[in-house]
Amino acid sequence: MSDNIATIADNLARVNERVANATTAAGRDPASVRLVGVTKYVGPVEAAALLSVGCPLLGESRPQQLWDKAAEASLAEARWHMIGHLQRNKVRRTLPIVDLIHSVDSLRLANSIDSIAEELGLRKQILLEVNCSGDLEKHGLTADGLKELLPQLAELSHIEVTGLMTMAAREGGASAAAENFAALRQLRDSVASECPPNVNLTELSMGMSHDFETAILEGATIVRVGSLLFDGVCR
Ligand SMILES: *Cc1c(COP(=O)(O)O)cnc(C)c1O
Numbered sequence: 001m002s003d004n005i006a007t008i009a010d011n012l013a014r015v016n017e018r019v020a021n022a023t024t025a026a027g028r029d030p031a032s033v034r035l036v037g038v039t040k041y042v043g044p045v046e047a048a049a050l051l052s053v054g055c056p057l058l059g060e061s062r063p064q065q066l067w068d069k070a071a072e073a074s075l076a077e078a079r080w081h082m083i084g085h086l087q088r089n090k091v092r093r094t095l096p097i098v099d100l101i102h103s104v105d106s107l108r109l110a111n112s113i114d115s116i117a118e119e120l121g122l123r124k125q126i127l128l129e130v131n132c133s134g135d136l137e138k139h140g141l142t143a144d145g146l147k148e149l150l151p152q153l154a155e156l157s158h159i160e161v162t163g164l165m166t167m168a169a170r171e172g173g174a175s176a177a178a179e180n181f182a183a184l185r186q187l188r189d190s191v192a193s194e195c196p197p198n199v200n201l202t203e204l205s206m207g208m209s210h211d212f213e214t215a216i217l218e219g220a221t222i223v224r225v226g227s228l229l230f231d232g233v234c235r
Contacts, residue, residue, distance in 0.1 A: 003234070004046060004049055004233050004234060005049045005052070005053065007231075007232045007233055008046065008049045008050050008053055008229060008230065008233060009053040009054075011228060011229045011230070011231055011232070012037075012050065012053050012054060012055055012229060014228075015035065015212075015225055015228055015229060016035065018212070018213060019033055019035055019212065019213075019216065019223065021213075022212070022213040022216040022217060023216055025217070026216055026217045026219075028216070032221060033216055033220060033221055033222070033223060034057060034221065034222050034223075035055065035057065035222075035223055035225060036057045036058065036059040036081050036083065036205075036222060036223070036224045036225070037050050037051075037055040037057065037058050037059065037225065037226070037229050038058075038059045038060070038061070038083065038208075038224050038225060038226030038229075039058050039059065039060060039069065039226070040059075040060055040061050040062065040065060040084075040226060041226055041227065041230055042230050042233065042235065043235070044068070044069050044072040044074060044075060045074075046230060046233055046235070047069055047072075047075060047078075048072065048074035048075050050229060050230075051074075051075060051077060051078050055229070056077065056078065056079055057078075057079050057081060057099075058075070058078045058079070058080055058081065059080070059081040059082070059083040059102075059224055059226075060080065060081075060082065060083065060084070061082075061083050061084025061085075062084055063082070063084075063086065063087075063090040063093070063094050066080060066082060066094065066097060066098070067093055067094070067097065070097045079099045080097050080098045080099060081098060081099060081100045081101075081102060081224075082094055082098045082100070082101045082102065082103065083102045083103060083165075083205075083224055084103055085103055085139050086101060086103055086104075086109065088108065088109060088112040091109075091112050091113055091116050092116050092120075095113065095116055095117055095120060095122060095124060096120060096122070098124075099125065100125050100126070100127065100162070101113065101124065101125075101126045101127065102126075102127045102129065102165040102205050102222075102224075103127070103129045103139065103165065104126045104127065104128050104129060104161075105128065105129045105139050105140050105141050106141075106149075107149055107152050107153075110126070110149070110153060110156060110159060111156065113126060113158075113159055114156035114157070114158045114159045115158075117158035117159060118157075118158040122158065123157075123158050123159070123160060124158065124159050124160070125159075125160050125161075125162045126159050126160070126161055126162070127161070127162060127163045127164055127165040127203060127205055128141060128146060128149070128161060128163075128164050128165070129141065129164075129165045129166065130142075130143065130146055130164050130165070130166050130184055130187065131166070131167075132166045132168075132180040132181075132183045132184050132187075133166075133167065133168060133169035133170070133176070133180050134169070135169055135170055138167055140165075140166065140167075143183075143187050146164075146187065146191065147191060147194065150191060150194055150195055150196065150199060151194065151196060153196060153198065153199055154196030154197070154198065154199075156198065157198065159198065160198055160199075160200075161195075161198065161199040161200070161201070162200060162201070162202060162203045163188075163200075163201050163202055163203025163204055163205060163221070163222075164184055164187070164188055164201055164203070164204055164205070165204075165205035165206065165222075166180060166181070166183075166184045166205075166206050167180075167206075167208070168180045168181065168206070168207075168208075168211050168214075168215075174211060174214055177211040177214050177215070178214050178217070178218060180206075181204075181206050181207070181211075181214060181215050181218035181219070181220065182218050184204060184206055184218075185204060185218055185219040188201045188204065202221065203221045203222055204218075204219050204220050204221050204222070205220070205221070205222040205223075205224065206218070206220045206222075206223070207220045207223040207224070207225075208223070208224055208225060208226070208227075209225050209226060209227040209228040212225055
């Protein structure tokens with residue numbers, strides 16, 4: 001396990017350095033990009049190791065795994081991000097745990113989060129997930145779907161929309177990813193004037209292990225990195 005901690009610390013240092021270099025190369029403020037360490041491939045021990053070496057924001061894509069890890073004493077200091085698909089029947093248990101939900105892609109889900117947040121006395125930050133790649137197996141709103149949804153969020157006073165999230169196309173490599181990320185930024189810019197007061201699309205959550213530098217060049221403010229951080233870790 002001590003070997004694993006050293007490996008994870010090393011991996012984190014390398015990712016942080018690459019994030020900093022990409023941010024500088026893009027001419028952006030180093031503080032303008034946050035790293036979410038995605039712990040879905042590992043158990044609580046390795047996740048706690050990542051937290052302990054200096055990665056406070058952790059992401060999970062499945063509610064059950066999020067709930068399980070969030071209940072661990074060793075992970076009490078983590079700030080959790082829900083990055084995967086969220087079903088409405090999982091909202092109640094998820095809301096108290098998370099700082100940010102990246103993956104809201106329907107009015108039904110937004111309504112459900114809003115009403116349960118109200119019941120629980122919370123105001124929740126969310127991102128709207130957009131499918132910029134056209135991959136059919138991916139979740140997310142279309143550009144038109146986003147434009148239609150924005151005004152409908154105005155009455156939801158227990159959510160605060162802070163940005164957009166996307167995943168790059170599976171096929172097409174770095175150039176396709178760059179196009180998808182640029183499309184998300186342009187979409188954000190084009191709808192900014194149509195946003196109700198509880199919607200402020202500052203955050204762009206985009207970029208994973210194989211494409212986070214591309215995403216930063218295209219304006220990412222949150223990158224979600226998993227595999228690279230746990231590279232070489234024995235379980
Ligand atoms: C798994 C996952 C990631 C991290 O992917 P890596 O390629 O392992 O860095 C990021 N975002 C989402 C939504 C994921 O499900």
